[in-house]
Amino acid sequence: MEQRGRFPTNKCISRRQEVVVRSMNGRHAHHRSWARSRRTVQRGVIGLVARSSASERIPVAVLGATGSVGQRFVQLLEGHPWFQVVALGASSRSAGRKYAEQVAWKQATPIPTEMAGIEIAECDPSHPAYRDVRIVFSGLDNQIAGEIETSFAQTGKAVFSNAKNHRMDPDVPILIPPVNAAHIEAVRGQSVYQQRGGFIVTNANCSTTAMAIGLAPVWKSADLGIETIVVSTMQAISGAGYPGLSGMDILDNVIPYIGAEEGKMETESLKILGEYQPSRGFVPAEINVSAMCNRVHVLDGHTEAVSLKVRNRGNRSKEQVAQMVIEAIQEYPSISRGVFGLPSGPERDVVFNQAPDRPQPRLDRNLGGGFTVTVGRVRPCNVLDVKLALCGHNTIVGAAGGSILNAELAVVKGLVSSAGIPTVEASTAARR
């Protein structure tokens, strides 16, 4: 299912401006009803009446806007209730031309009219296009992302990056709200935040994100925990950017090599599942991870086959452990939307599908608008304890969508000043 009409138009926002979170009711992809959403609002932290209008939306920029991840940002930010795209950045090859004229648009919905006429700027924070921008979404190529993102943070902007460059910096979180929302506190320790109010938050490599969300219920379960993960990925073509692999390479084929991907899965996952302690920084999780990464002939959606050794098996049978894994997933709370009230958050961050042949990327990647990870085929493993399959959308939850969730969390946590959008602190106080 595609993303058209995820949020109400500006006109709708001004008509429905009483509760900002209500605006997510417009997400057709989630089939939400007003009544269901209101119940969620009452349960969640966003219980405050807030006024949101188009003029109050936070001005944001997308860097790398012509690329695969950048286009997904542009698509997902259309009509966003909190964010308004006012600037689009790319290389000097693209700068100076209107977005719709320059971009090789590959999404299945039209270029949003509110962004089609924006003139692409070079990725230089001193360019006037970025003057009012408070949030910068980066879909920049790894080759140049690091320095450019730093330069934007140094001018007081909140930067949400998809690139690998800053992921392992000691004060930069690899943030995935349904997994490690508390890691966002690391931002307060960044010297650039203390001096200028800017900061950098990264999201994980796309295959790591799907794995972390899919396994979070097991990892966080006091009765299970994880000691060892062995994962083989089947990664979509869009993960290689555009134009990516040639048809001659990928048609009728599987490529058992994705440069540096296995190392990223093995290291990033430990930081993500570890703890953040203000006095010690990031303390990595004690898990053994072995990853094997493969490119397959699928357009979008990474599928992963995982075997796990749990930490606290005791004298339970493997069948019992498998059943406990299923229950942990089924009972995992709705965090992005339920706990934090993030407008892009899905109804459920992770679901279990009991059909014997699921998940499949073509059928499951767009669940929850592409923000939900599906787990299936949970069963005993003859070598470790249990094995399962999981699937997540690589350019939505695994890239642009994940960054948008991160920015929404930063707003809720009061790290980005916002007009009319309640912070967690304000909302909690209002409920007392």
Ligand SMILES: NC(=O)c1ccc[n+]([C@@H]2O[C@H](COP(=O)([O-])OP(=O)(O)OC[C@H]3O[C@@H](n4cnc5c(N)ncnc54)[C@H](OP(=O)(O)O)[C@@H]3O)[C@@H](O)[C@H]2O)c1
């Ligand atoms: N694709 C995924 O599923 C995925 C998932 C997670 C993370 N990521 C990461 O996200 C980032 C973007 O990936 P992608 O797949 O979207 O790549 P892509 O399709 O190749 O797009 C790269 C973007 O960077 C811009 N760019 C290149 N050189 C530049 C320069 N010197 N100055 C300014 N802009 C420049 C390009 O602009 P021009 O068009 O003007 O050249 C384009 O907009 C990468 O770091 C990647 O590792 C990707």
